[in-house]
Amino acid sequence: xxxxxxxxxxxxxxxxxxxxxxxxxxxxxxxxxxxxxxxxxxxxxxxxxxxxxxxxxxxxxxxxxxxxxxxxxxxxxxxxxxxxxxxxxxxxxxxxxxxxxxxxxxxxx
Amino acid sequence: xxxxxxxxxxxxxxxxxxxxxxxxxxxxxxxxxxxxxxxxxxxxxxxxxxxxxxxxxxxxxxxxxxxxxxxxxxxxxxxxxxxxxxxxxxxxxxxxxxxxxxxxxxxxxxxxxx
Numbered sequence: 001x002x003x004x005x006x007x008x009x010x011x012x013x014x015x016x017x018x019x020x021x022x023x024x025x026x027x028x029x030x031x032x033x034x035x036x037x038x039x040x041x042x043x044x045x046x047x048x049x050x051x052x053x054x055x056x057x058x059x060x061x062x063x064x065x066x067x068x069x070x071x072x073x074x075x076x077x078x079x080x081x082x083x084x085x086x087x088x089x090x091x092x093x094x095x096x097x098x099x100x101x102x103x104x105x106x107x108x109x
Numbered sequence: 110x111x112x113x114x115x116x117x118x119x120x121x122x123x124x125x126x127x128x129x130x131x132x133x134x135x136x137x138x139x140x141x142x143x144x145x146x147x148x149x150x151x152x153x154x155x156x157x158x159x160x161x162x163x164x165x166x167x168x169x170x171x172x173x174x175x176x177x178x179x180x181x182x183x184x185x186x187x188x189x190x191x192x193x194x195x196x197x198x199x200x201x202x203x204x205x206x207x208x209x210x211x212x213x214x215x216x217x218x219x220x221x222x223x
Contacts, residue, residue: 004151032210043113043199043214044152089151093210099151 002027006090006100013080013107021075021103023064023090031092033057033066033073036099038087047075047088082107112136113215115200121221122190130185130218132200138213140206141183143175144199146217152199158183159206187220195222 006023013019025033032051036044048057053068062077073090085107090100114133122128132141140159144152156165158177172194174186187194197219201212 034210036214038214041216043216044201044212045214046211049210095209096154096157097152097210097212101149101151 002092002098004090004092004098004100006088007103009087009102009104011103011105013105015082015107015109016079017107019075019077019080019084019105021088021090021105022072023074023100024070024072025090025092026071027092027094027098029094030068031094033064034091034093034097035062035064035073035075036089036091038089038102040086044089080105080107082109113200113202113213115198115215115218117218118216119219119221121223122187123223124192125189128187128190128220130187130198130200130220132183132185132215133181134200134202134213135181136202136204136213137180138202138204139180140203140209141177142201142203142212143173143183143185144201146197146199148196155185190220190222192222195220 004025034049035047037047038044048059050057050066056065064075087102087104089102116131142157143155146152155169176184197217199217200215203212
């Protein structure tokens with residue numbers, strides 16, 4: 001069935017390090033792809049999205065590219081900050097959202 | 110600020126004792142969703158309302174019901190909570206069915222079943 005597999009956490013990085021959180025999906029057709037972020041004590045927020053192959057979503061220095069050939073949507077950021085500490089959820093959908101299990105990211109000064 | 114509010118943030122109930130979780134929104138969105146998120150698992154859609162039109166997911170247990178008395182409020186009722194229903198319950202909204210991919214989430218209610 002349809003599913004999302006994302007990198008297991010927790011992930012701990014030093015400030016200004018490069019971040020990659022891997023995400024792959026299994027779905028019929030070509031769904032839209034998303035990254036949502038959940039900061040401590042808050043609800044999930046849409047971080048970025050891509051709706052078709054080779055699209056690149058970007059926001060707040062984060063990027064992810066829709067790779068149809070590898071069914072992947074890896075999240076990257078060139079230089080992370082302490083304020084990026086949160087749980088990141090990869091997701092896809094055609095008419096509803098299907099999420100991965102989330103990756104907890106902690107950035108240490 | 111427009112937002113999605115969930116009350117209470119933490120709810121404790123006893124095995125078999127009915128419990129209601131509340132969600133309200135000031136966004137005036139047509140669609141409201143309820144998700145269940147168990148520990149270390151992905152959020153799972155239980156059902157959603159498009160206006161007053163209720164849409165249940167096929168695998169949502171009958172134990173879970175929902176009410177939407179008006180645009181702003183939506184309730185999740187668990188008729189007879191079991192230990193396996195302990196989870197975080199997330200409410201979300203979107204402005205329209207077409208905007209299903211841009212959902213606004215509340216902070217969640219963590220339910221404990223004793």
